[in-house]
Amino acid sequence: MWKFDTIRSWPKQAIFYIWACLSPAAGINMHEESPDISAHSQSLAMPEKLTKEWVAANRIPPVRRESDLVLDMTRTRLLDSAGAALVHLLDRECRRAGSRLVLQGIDRKVQATLASWTKDMPGEEPEAEALPGAALVALGEQGLAFAREVTTALSVLAEILYWGTFGLLKRRDYRRGVLGEQMYQLGYKAIGVTVSLAFLIGIVLSIQSALQLRQFGADVFLVAMVVWGMIREIGPLMTAIILAARSGSATTAEIATMGVQEEIDALRTMGLNHIQFVVVPKFWAISLTMPVLSLLSTTFGIVGGFAVSMFYLDLSPALFWSELTKNVILKDFVISFIKSIVFAWLIIWIGAYYGFKVKGGAEEVGRATTASVVTALFVIIIADAIFSFVYNIKF
Amino acid sequence: MPSTQPIIEVQNLVAKYGDKTVLHDVSTRIFPSEVRVILGGSGCGKTTLLKHIIGLLKPFSGTIRVFGTPIGDLDSPETTDVLKRVGITYQNGALLGSLTVGENIALPLRMHTTLPESIIREMVIMKLSQVDMPHAADLYPGELSGGMRKRAAVARALAMDPPLLFCDEPSAGLDPVTSAGLDDLLLRLREALGITIVVVTHELLSIQTIADNIIFLHKGTLLFDGSLRDARALTRGPLYDFFERHAEDSGSDAAATSAPGGENHS
Numbered sequence: 062m063w064k065f066d067t068i069r070s071w072p073k074q075a076i077f078y079i080w081a082c083l084s085p086a087a088g089i090n091m092h093e094e095s096p097d098i099s100a101h102s103q104s105l106a107m108p109e110k111l112t113k114e115w116v117a118a119n120r121i122p123p124v125r126r127e128s129d130l131v132l133d134m135t136r137t138r139l140l141d142s143a144g145a146a147l148v149h150l151l152d153r154e155c156r157r158a159g160s161r162l163v164l165q166g167i168d169r170k171v172q173a174t175l176a177s178w179t180k181d182m183p184g185e186e187p188e189a190e191a192l193p194g195a196a197l198v199a200l201g202e203q204g205l206a207f208a209r210e211v212t213t214a215l216s217v218l219a220e221i222l223y224w225g226t227f228g229l230l231k232r233r234d235y236r237r238g239v240l241g242e243q244m245y246q247l248g249y250k251a252i253g254v255t256v257s258l259a260f261l262i263g264i265v266l267s268i269q270s271a272l273q274l275r276q277f278g279a280d281v282f283l284v285a286m287v288v289w290g291m292i293r294e295i296g297p298l299m300t301a302i303i304l305a306a307r308s309g310s311a312t313t314a315e316i317a318t319m320g321v322q323e324e325i326d327a328l329r330t331m332g333l334n335h336i337q338f339v340v341v342p343k344f345w346a347i348s349l350t351m352p353v354l355s356l357l358s359t360t361f362g363i364v365g366g367f368a369v370s371m372f373y374l375d376l377s378p379a380l381f382w383s384e385l386t387k388n389v390i391l392k393d394f395v396i397s398f399i400k401s402i403v404f405a406w407l408i409i410w411i412g413a414y415y416g417f418k419v420k421g422g423a424e425e426v427g428r429a430t431t432a433s434v435v436t437a438l439f440v441i442i443i444a445d446a447i448f449s450f451v452y453n454i455k456f
Numbered sequence: 457m458p459s460t461q462p463i464i465e466v467q468n469l470v471a472k473y474g475d476k477t478v479l480h481d482v483s484t485r486i487f488p489s490e491v492r493v494i495l496g497g498s499g500c501g502k503t504t505l506l507k508h509i510i511g512l513l514k515p516f517s518g519t520i521r522v523f524g525t526p527i528g529d530l531d532s533p534e535t536t537d538v539l540k541r542v543g544i545t546y547q548n549g550a551l552l553g554s555l556t557v558g559e560n561i562a563l564p565l566r567m568h569t570t571l572p573e574s575i576i577r578e579m580v581i582m583k584l585s586q587v588d589m590p591h592a593a594d595l596y597p598g599e600l601s602g603g604m605r606k607r608a609a610v611a612r613a614l615a616m617d618p619p620l621l622f623c624d625e626p627s628a629g630l631d632p633v634t635s636a637g638l639d640d641l642l643l644r645l646r647e648a649l650g651i652t653i654v655v656v657t658h659e660l661l662s663i664q665t666i667a668d669n670i671i672f673l674h675k676g677t678l679l680f681d682g683s684l685r686d687a688r689a690l691t692r693g694p695l696y697d698f699f700e701r702h703a704e705d706s707g708s709d710a711a712a713t714s715a716p717g718g719e720n721h722s
């Protein structure tokens with residue numbers, strides 16, 4: 062696909078204008094008799110009807126350096142926009158190659174048609190790579206754009222945190238039952254899928270580990286592995302992944318749609334803060350439900366591990382229980398809780414940020430939603446890695 | 457003008473949605489290189505008439521010929537051939553939101569021709585230059601203003617060099633300056649390319665500027681079909697009321713332009 066990026070970026074535009082002022086005026090040479098055609102010019106006979114059919118059926122004539130191209134248009138009586146496009150394209154290529162395009166014996170009417178089609182066209186597209194320093198400009202622009210994105214994202218986070226806490230004291234959101242509704246939508250409805258997936262993953266993990274442990278007769282260590290794995294890692298992480306896919310995407314889609322339909326503008330002009338109105342209920346809903354969901358999925362994952370140790374490794378329930386209580390310490394639960402809260406905030410932050418970013422039409426909503434989910438998953442897993450690292454530092 | 461063949465011929469068209477008759481026995485003929493304005497209050501059946509002419513809707517009774525070919529099913533090869541020679545802009549713009557403006561314009565060229573990509577690209581810029589937005593090829597329709605979207609729609613309608621162009625309310629929802637620009641554009645196109653243009657509108661100013669002939673629809677009945685001058689000469693009836701009411705709305709501007717507008721026509 063081609064690029065004519067002169068509208069969106071002013072530095073390129075400025076360069077374009079300077080270029081346009083310096084370059085000779087655009088306009089196609091239309092000589093009936095051209096006295097000074099260079100010696101090694103090539104001449105091509107044009108058909109009577111220089112139209113789409115002809116242009117599509119014939120090869121575009123190659124333009125050679127320092128060799129004028131003569132189009133013999135004596136016979137041509139009809140020209141459509143494809144024909145005009147061909148002439149314009151050849152003219153530009155000739156200029157670039159330092160030669161000229163000559164239209165020989167062109168009929169007055171055809172000439173008028175050609176002019177009416179091409180007179181408003183920009184003389185030549187600025188060649189981005191030919192401009193000195195264009196790469197630097199592009200790099201700088203990208204850097205600026207990135208910095209802007211980061212600033213916006215951080216300001217969304219700051220606003221969420223402010224309006225979710227101190228802002229609530231200053232001005233209450235008077236819609237009744239909105240928090241309950243959001244907790245139901247974002248949290249309660251996710252219980253089924255989270256819990257059943259956790260249970261299955263608990264089973265799968267335990268079976269894989271049991272296969273190894275059995276070889277060494279170390280069956281009893283399975284309990285510690287499953288319990289640690291579920292509490293510290295799988296429980297919060299899996300819940301976060303499911304909520305990012307379910308609730309994060311829904312948040313982006315909802316906010317983006319509101320933006321497209323100018324609902325956000327309406328809110329702001331009515332004196333309501335859009336972050337407070339739209340995001341804060343979701344923020345609290347997910348902050349309250351996420352730890353619960355995480356705990357639930359941890360529990361069900363451990364139940365899965367218990368099932369495997371009972372039926373596959375023949376550990377007694379009493380042994381499982383005593384191993385469990387021996388290995389679990391409060392710190393594990395604390396870290397699990399902190400993780401799930403941080404993940405919840407990441408999900409709502411990223412979801413909201415991508416939602417507010419949508420400025421254009423409806424089709425952008427889908428794109429933003431996809432981007433939001435992918436980013437959320439990526440960031441969550443990075444955050445999880447950081448947690449594992451910090452957790453294992455000995456204080 | 458009467459010596460030439462009509463480009464569009466509508467005979468005794470009756471149109472219904474279910475049981476509701478929307479057009480009662482409409483007949484008219486439109487000739488090459490004229491600008492025909494279809495006038496009427498909202499809901500009187502203007503869009504319905506247009507959609508019948510281009511075969512999007514099937515007549516309850518009556519026949520429609522475009523370029524001498526009877527319009528039938530949209531899938532039939534004859535109708536498809538006719539529609540390749542017709543450019544249409546819809547009331548709501550109808551640019552495809554998932555494509556850039558450039559890709560929107562290139563779409564009919566890619567579908568109907570085997571032109572090389574470099575020529576298509578050149579033509580896209582050419583069409584966009586004709587509507588005064590040569591640098592908009594890479595923007596998405598969502599990034600355009602209302603007036604730009606309308607003009608981009610005209611550029612797409614012109615992609616295949618149609619000898620016949622339909623515009624459904626091109627200036628609806630636009631400010632007077634932008635809509636005057638659009639009128640200018642239509643006139644320039646007619647002058648440069650000699651195309652026939654059928655415009656649905658209710659903007660009096662616009663009518664004064666562009667119309668050669670007008671059709672006036674009132675509750676699905678064709679009440680007037682003739683030159684703008686004849687229409688202005690009326691002293692009573694619904695069309696006279698229509699002009700009067702709108703003249704008051706648009707104030708002295710309309711009155712000032714009405715004289716040359718009427719004179720221009722021959």
Ligand SMILES: Nc1ncnc2c1ncn2[C@@H]1O[C@H](COP(=O)(O)OP(=O)(O)O)[C@@H](O)[C@H]1O
Nearest residue numbers: 473474478496497498499500501502503504505
């Ligand atoms: N798809 C449809 N189904 C039923 N009735 C319709 C439909 N489209 C239009 N109508 C009715 O037909 C009448 C004419 O509509 P239309 O041709 O769109 O009017 P306008 O002159 O404003 O373009 C209106 O009364 C409208 O309610």
Ligand SMILES: [Mg+2]
Nearest residue numbers: 502503504547
């Ligand atoms: Mg309509």
